[in-house]
Every structure is written in C-alpha cells, then in structure tokens.
Amino acid sequence: LASYESKRHLADGSGVARVSPFLRFGQLSARYCHATLVAADAKHVSKTFARRIVWRDLAYWQLHHFPRLPEVPLRAHYAGMRWSNDAAEHDDLAAATAMDVTTTAPEDHTPLRRWREGLTGYPLVDAGMRELRSSGWMQQSVRMVCAAFLTEYLNIHWVHGALWFHENLVDADLAINSMMWQNAGKSGIDQWNFTMSPSSSHQDPTGAYVRQWVPEVARLPNKYVHAPWSAPPATLATAGVVLGMNNGAGLGTYPLRVIVDLASAKAENAAAIVDAKVAAGRQRNDANGYDIIDLPPGSAEGCGTTIRIFTVEKYRTPHGVASANGRDGGGDGDASTDGATRKKARHGGGGRGGGRGGGRGGGGL
Numbered sequence: 001l002a003s004y005e006s007k008r009h010l011a012d013g014s015g016v017a018r019v020s021p022f023l024r025f026g027q028l029s030a031r032y033c034h035a036t037l038v039a040a041d042a043k044h045v046s047k048t049f050a051r052r053i054v055w056r057d058l059a060y061w062q063l064h065h066f067p068r069l070p071e072v073p074l075r076a077h078y079a080g081m082r083w084s085n086d087a088a089e090h091d092d093l094a095a096a097t098a099m100d101v102t103t104t105a106p107e108d109h110t111p112l113r114r115w116r117e118g119l120t121g122y123p124l125v126d127a128g129m130r131e132l133r134s135s136g137w138m139q140q141s142v143r144m145v146c147a148a149f150l151t152e153y154l155n156i157h158w159v160h161g162a163l164w165f166h167e168n169l170v171d172a173d174l175a176i177n178s179m180m181w182q183n184a185g186k187s188g189i190d191q192w193n194f195t196m197s198p199s200s201s202h203q204d205p206t207g208a209y210v211r212q213w214v215p216e217v218a219r220l221p222n223k224y225v226h227a228p229w230s231a232p233p234a235t236l237a238t239a240g241v242v243l244g245m246n247n248g249a250g251l252g253t254y255p256l257r258v259i260v261d262l263a264s265a266k267a268e269n270a271a272a273i274v275d276a277k278v279a280a281g282r283q284r285n286d287a288n289g290y291d292i293i294d295l296p297p298g299s300a301e302g303c304g305t306t307i308r309i310f311t312v313e314k315y316r317t318p319h320g321v322a323s324a325n326g327r328d329g330g331g332d333g334d335a336s337t338d339g340a341t342r343k344k345a346r347h348g349g350g351g352r353g354g355g356r357g358g359g360r361g362g363g364g365l
C-alpha cells in the first residue's frame with residue numbers, strides 16, 4: 001500500500017494490486033479485504049485503495065435501486081441528450097467479437113469500431129483497447145482515458161462503451177461497470193469533473209506501455225510516442241512510421257487520428273449536456289443549476305422522493321433556463337443567462353466542484 005498513491009496511475013499496472021478479478025468472482029472476500037485494510041490502518045497509508053473497496057458497495061447500491069442502470073441514465077432527463085450518429089450500428093457484439101482486426105482498414109470504419117479495435121490514432125487509447133481485447137484487463141486510469149475518449153471526444157453514447165467493456169473485461173461486474181460508464185457519460189450520480197487527455201504521457205512516462213501494445217510507433221522517441229502526428233517527417237521516417245493506413249498507396253503503418261480537434265469535440269459534448277438539462281426545465285434543475293433526480297422508495301433515509309446531486313459547474317443551468325437561440329420556443333428563464341451557461345460549457349469553464357470521482361469503483365483495483 002505504501003506506493004499505491006504515487007504509482008496507481010501508471011498504465012502498466014505496476015502500482016496496483018490486480019485483485020479486481022478475484023473480488024469479482026469471490027476468490028477474495030471483500031469483507032476480508034476490508035478487515036485487512038482496517039487492521040493495517042490503510043486509510044492513513046492509501047486513502048484511495050481503502051475507499052475503492054467501499055465504492056464497490058456504492059455500485060451495488062445503485063444497481064439494486066436503479067435496476068436499469070446498465071442502459072438508462074440515472075439522471076433520467078439526460079435520456080434525450082444528443083450523441084453522434086456514428087454509433088448507429090448499436091452494437092452487433094457478435095460480429096465485433098469475431099472481427100479479425102489485423103485485416104481491417106480502420107479509416108473506412110466508424111469511430112466506434114476504431115475505438116474498439118485500438119485503431120484511433122491515439123497510441124495511449126489504442127494501447128488500452130488492445131490490452132483489453134488481448135488480456136481482458138486494463139489499469140484503472142487507462143480505462144478512464146478510453147472511456148472519456150469515447151464519450152467526451154467521439155461523443156458516442158456511454159452504453160456502447162459499457163457493452164464492450166462488459167464483454168471483454170475479466171473482472172466485468174455489471175454494477176461497477178455500469179456506474180463507471182454512467183459517470184463517464186455524465187449521467188451518473190458522480191459526474192467526472194476532470195479531464196483525461198488521450199495524448200498525455202502521465203500514465204506512461206517512459207512510453208514502455210504504448211510500445212508494448214502499439215509496436216507500430218515503438219521506435220519513436222519518448223517525446224513523440226504518445227503523439228506521433230507531432231513528430232517531424234524525418235523522425236517519422238527514421239522510426240518507420242507512415243501515418244494513414246488507408247492512404248491509397250497501402251503504405252501506411254499507423255492510422256491517422258479519428259478526430260483532430262479535441263477542444264471543439266469536448267465543447268460540443270458539454271453543450272449537448274447543457275441542452276438536455278435546459279429541455280428538462282425547472283423540475284430537474286434547482287435554483288443553482290444542480291440536477292434533481294427521483295429516489296426509489298427505501299433507497300435513502302430522510303431524503304424524501306427527490307434529491308439534488310453533484311453537477312459539474314459548467315453543466316449547471318439554474319432552473320433549467322431557456323436556450324439562448326430559442327429553437328425550442330423559449331422557456332421560463334432568462335435567455336441571456338442560458339447563453340452565458342452555454343458559453344461556459346463550450347469553453348470548458350467552471351471549477352472542479354465537489355465530486356470525488358466515486359464512480360471509479362473497484363474495477364482494475
């Protein structure tokens with residue numbers, strides 16, 4: 001536990017215990033694990049490890065009281081949120097599972113298929129998705145990078161990601177997987193209020209993880225191995241990298257990026273969330289713009305039938321004010337206020353808020 005806090009983010013999994021499959025299938029008792037952690041005073045050694053055992057039960061609580069958690073937004077008013085049409089194949093998992101990824105031409109495929117196959121053009125994302133397909137496991141931070149890439153940058157419905165992870169993870173747990181993907185899609189109880197860059201070297205500072213799973217870029221220097229598109233032509237040539245697998249001449253070695261303008265894509269995703277909240281009106285937005293959800297009977301004591309839940313600042317729409325462009329016929333709020341809210345969403349404004357990322361759960365522990 002002593003090194004868990006400082007190394008748990010590493011993509012190669014060297015800093016984690018890899019006990020999640022054993023917890024999932026009962027070879028390791030969660031109660032025994034918790035008792036051992038308490039005896040070791042783990043919360044003062046690694047507060048995150050100790051907390052993730054508890055998050056597992058939070059996921060089970062959610063699935064028990066919200067049985068449609070794997071497919072229906074817990075924030076029910078997010079059901080109308082617009083997503084990319086590129087995922088309209090709505091998951092023929094049998095065909096995807098049987099697909100021979102070594103013979104595909106990725107730039108002819110939908111973004112969803114490229115994400116599944118680990119051919120997005122972003123080496124860290126591709127490494128994670130290939131490891132998942134090959135081994136059935138992926139370190140927690142890499143899971144979050146891949147999930148954020150699908151939902152925030154490709155703007156593909158989180159259900160597609162949840163289905164693929166559940167199909168491939170050796171520690172697949174319906175409750176944890178659903179909670180994690182709901183939060184990645186911003187419809188869960190604990191919206192992610194952090195950014196996971198698909199080209200950061202933070203999780204893989206030496207590049208060894210990417211080089212293991214994406215050998216096409218293995219000869220690139222550390223400076224470019226997570227972002228080969230930024231390498232000078234001479235550096236690419238020396239490393240034997242030709243970007244654009246379906247480049248007409250058939251000489252490409254690694255795909256072009258499935259999406260280039262990440263900032264605009266992220267802003268559009270944020271704006272789609274704001275629009276869904278505006279459409280819900282006062283019934284689902286309190287005076288400060290926090291989401292309001294219905295509570296199933298018996299799910300929480302002393303909370304009544306509805307509760308306000310944490311909402312990332314840039315998504316807050318006080319009283320669900322009307323859309324600034326008035327395409328929905330206006331509403332009962334001040335349109336200029338909503339314009340400011342949408343502007344904040346599009347430019348990534350807002351503080352970190354109070355969320356703790358509880359939806360990370362026990363997967364990849």
